[in-house]
Amino acid sequence: MSNEGWAAIVAVAFVALVAFMFNEAVNHDFATIWAGVGTVVGVVTGAIPSFFFKRQSDKAQQNAQTALLAADPDKVEALMNKNLFK
Secondary structure: OOHHHHHHHHHHHHHHHHHHHHHHHHHOOHHHHHHHHHHHHHHHHHHHHHHHHHHHHHHHHHHHHHHHHHOOHHHHHHHHHOOOOO
16 A cells, blocks of 8 residues: 555544544543543644655655756756856
């Protein structure tokens, strides 16, 4: 199975876990449940979007490298010699 497939399975499992925890918190003492699972909710809130943004960033980096390799070497060298970033 590809990395994207496993990532989707893990993301769905985390979301299901959070839904289960909120259900238990509503049906029982909320403060006690929340004290134990607040960290897991924080991980879900940060890790899932972070993973997808990282994957998008990696793809953009790969596209940029591919475009640079496909560029005319003389034009790339001329642009590098102009010191555009000083």
